Amino acid sequence: MADWKNLDTLKSFDELAKAKKVVVKDVMAGEAGAARVKKYNMPMAEGMSFNYAAKAVDDTVLDLMQKLADEAQLTDKYAELYNGEVINTGEKRLVLHQLCRGQLGNDVVADGVNKREFYAEQQKKVAEFAKKVHSGEIANAKGEKFTTVVQIGIGGSDLGPRAIYIGLENWAKKTGNFKMEAKFISNVDPDDASAVLNSIDVAHSLFVLVSKSGTTLETLTNESFVKDALKNAGLDASKHMVAVTSETSPLAKSSDYLAAFFMDDYIGGRFSSSSCVGGAVLSLAFGPEVFDAFLKGAAAEDKLATNKNILENPAMLDAVIGVYERNVLDMGTTAVLPYSQALSRFPAHLQQADMESNGKSVNRFGEPVNYKTGPVIFGEPGTNGQHSFYQLLHQGKDIIPLQFIGFKNSQIGNDVDIQGSTSQQKLCANVAAQIVAFACGKDDENNNKKFDGNRPSSIIVGDKLTPETIGALLSHFENKIMFQGFLWNVNSFDQEGVQLGKVLAKKVLAHETDGALSVYSDMLGI
């Protein structure tokens, strides 16, 4: 059994904190900088690579990072997780999202069920259902094919599947894998559901209701919205809806749905894209083969995360570097900057995955910790961000570590040659230029035009954004978050911080308020 200890009790962390700091600007200069970019690079799955040359590391620091990874037993803890230990101690649950995409260790049997088989079986049910929808065997009351799929879900039931859908929409259209348009309803703001419903042909739409508990207020409310719209169109709602839920939820056996697909309590919402939470909508939109390819990419990256050698484990190195930046270099925010318009909502998904997992102040035993934990995560695609918030990243008072992502090729392949280069070349030139600008800076007599440099960044480079590569990317960040949670010794798999707001909102709706809450409620017209 692994030994769960606070970060600040680890001897190797103390050594790492005391090690000589690497000045990124110095080490990235000249031919030594070029050699460094070649050296500090490691393969990821699906032909991608993780380059950390522009991070504040050298061989000494990397050795200490290996020691820290060893002392914190990071891969041992990962093994406990995928072998089915109760890693989510607060809620006394296993943590099994990786099992949706492959089996890295022993059979995991819980509640008398082999969980790998269970998840695979659910995905098989989804695949069969999707194929029947695509063939027209499952159709609307008039026997016409469904053309649109609408996911109703919020948080983990929305952000990941939506980011992946946007990530693959153009790829699917280009490669002939586009089966149905997908839309998403998430917010309890009635304008969200209304606008989506106004934009679709409900008679040819299939709705995927996603709520693990079957009790998420936003989602049930939006279900009613949809049922009203179907009823108003003279349609039988139960012929237009499927449920993704747990077997024990009130939705599981309801006759209100064409079908029900199951996940369980061992898959947290923010990690559920690989389960049928992502599987249903993505298999319907792009076909089950595409979703399988996504799982394959994620599984391959999961495998890399088992490597004990930190230089062969991109997620683990990325995690340790992030903790070093947060707890030694005192940097409080991280920007995720994909140079790919298709990844426009990927940072929003990572924002949830990371901040909800590691935005904690107590360790896994419920004891307050005396060090910083998860950072704020934000980001927008490049080159858009360059014309927006990069000013602060380059010349602001705080140093914000950067996580770039880039691909050599576009998804659609249309391009124009202007001033001797294609748009794709311009895109790639910009990300290369930014890394060096952030790292090396530029001196100038005019302080206003001076760049201090020393802004650390890493980049993940791939050939093209595909189902496999987006799967690998997702796995990389999920595992990075997991390893960081291990280092901070927090439970990355619960979210008690979302409860109080829910409780108070119920009080407002029940008109059981007093004090400040009562005045705010009046002000907002409730």
Added chain:
Amino acid sequence: MADWKNLDTLKSFDELAKAKKVVVKDVMAGEAGAARVKKYNMPMAEGMSFNYAAKAVDDTVLDLMQKLADEAQLTDKYAELYNGEVINTGEKRLVLHQLCRGQLGNDVVADGVNKREFYAEQQKKVAEFAKKVHSGEIANAKGEKFTTVVQIGIGGSDLGPRAIYIGLENWAKKTGNFKMEAKFISNVDPDDASAVLNSIDVAHSLFVLVSKSGTTLETLTNESFVKDALKNAGLDASKHMVAVTSETSPLAKSSDYLAAFFMDDYIGGRFSSSSCVGGAVLSLAFGPEVFDAFLKGAAAEDKLATNKNILENPAMLDAVIGVYERNVLDMGTTAVLPYSQALSRFPAHLQQADMESNGKSVNRFGEPVNYKTGPVIFGEPGTNGQHSFYQLLHQGKDIIPLQFIGFKNSQIGNDVDIQGSTSQQKLCANVAAQIVAFACGKDDENNNKKFDGNRPSSIIVGDKLTPETIGALLSHFENKIMFQGFLWNVNSFDQEGVQLGKVLAKKVLAHETDGALSVYSDMLGI
């Protein structure tokens, strides 16, 4: 003339820094908390209000904030700005975006032109053009009406107009003001333009090319993309495009465009939504009357920002509170949380407006400053964010100040009653609940379920999101950013930090690289 001094040289700042800290949790409790919520509230334009009860202020702190505003001569500096002084000292330019929506002071004459008249005249040209497009007087080669408008622009030519378009799209559809669908192309990623072009009927599309200099690489590249698509469809591109640019740019007198509308160097990109950068696309999409209403709301809020009394000047108080949080309470990030799906991209626009303006390390005289300047800004709409990153906001190690926005009514007006309340009521109940949860927290024997509270927030409450209220919101934040720049003594109107990346990207494309840049270029296949 105002006296431009660094924040840390102001006596009143020192006093403010030394004042007794207000414990939000304590002052917000019980009936005293209720009284406070009623008291710490001030009117904004268009029936909105700014409530700062959950901020770390009391009467003493507010008095010191007034002293700081006075000593820093905030409203005097604002008056210099709207009276046409050279406030953007780095680029030696006036700063005149407010003049697009009204005239608060003297006539501003520059280059022999009355600038208020100039901006009004350009908007009149836009309005006449838009009306002709709507009536069909300006039509495609076959004499058919244009149905879609596509804005081609990046950064300031994209984020603000896009956020406002999304903000008003459902309102316009509901109120019969929806004239044409708008789309946006921004990224140099070729998949951005390709995907938009694949989604529209180019024969019935009008393109608005926006580049003040007429030299923005992304925008010119995307123009070529569009011209290719028009040519491939057998269409005359010059009959499908208008330009928004400066009179001195290469685009200004080109026969490549149906029309050209002008702004000038006195309107920075990130502040240009009120000029024809926003005016063209929004007048085409919703009609010029709607854009006029937007300007009216902004003008009314601009007027409030002239008040010397900080308790009657929401933008100024918001600004001073933000500086207090950044420089006294040491909080480095601010979250913008609109409880309105229609404002889904408003935080991304504010992220640019704020971080590009105040993400600086030197003062307006080019001297390094010894205090923190602009914070990181991020946000997503509620209730979505509650199911995402709010965990960290509630229980993370860093305190993140929060800026809520809420409206009593939805835009579309469709709603369902579930469990005794409408969706709109649930939405409003949630934002009220969150403010109190963040401020007051909750004790618990289990540390994991304990909320420390003391998370400061403010809320802007309006009746409904309309052209007028979104105009007032935009003005509020633009002026907040301006006042904060005055306090930090930085030039909020240049962006030298974006230059180095551009220079290096050109080197990559010209294959004039060495060192690290050369290896990164190879890695990315350039």
